[in-house]
Amino acid sequence: MLTGDEFSAADALRYNFVQEVVPTGQELPRAIEIAQRIARQAPLAVQATMENGRLALSQGWRAAFANIAATQQWLYNSEDAAEGVRSFTEKRDARFVGR
Numbered sequence: 560m561l562t563g564d565e566f567s568a569a570d571a572l573r574y575n576f577v578q579e580v581v582p583t584g585q586e587l588p589r590a591i592e593i594a595q596r597i598a599r600q601a602p603l604a605v606q607a608t609m610e611n612g613r614l615a616l617s618q619g620w621r622a623a624f625a626n627i628a629a630t631q632q633w634l635y636n637s638e639d640a641a642e643g644v645r646s647f648t649e650k651r652d653a654r655f656v657g658r
Contacts, residue, residue, distance in 0.1 A: 561601060568580040573591065579649045583653055592640045599652070599653075600655070601634075601637075601639040601640075601642075601643060601653070601657075602639070602655055602657040603634055603637050603639050603655075603657060603658075604634055604639070607633075607634060608631075610631065611623050637658060638658040639653075639656065639657065639658065642654060642655060642656070642658060643655075644658045
């Protein structure tokens with residue numbers, strides 16, 4: 560990337576620059592599919608994951624790793640965590656509220 564050299568989608572996948580390669584014209588439908596899957600997850604957990612990723616980028620993986628235990632404790636005590644357990648035991652989709 561820093562040299563300006565061109566590379567294929569297969570190379571981008573091999574280099575871990577992208578998560579997946581889809582056929583031409585399927586980029587937007589696949590992106591929407593992934594976004595919808597993420598949107599069904601517990602919003603607090605999604606937010607915490609994104610924050611930890613940003614922390615890893617800005618301060619390194621050790622800082623992100625050090626933050627995990629406190630974040631998990633906070634998430635485990637949320638209403639969404641209880642809803643996740645209930646929905647699993649009741650074999651239904653979770654109804655997360657972001658609390």
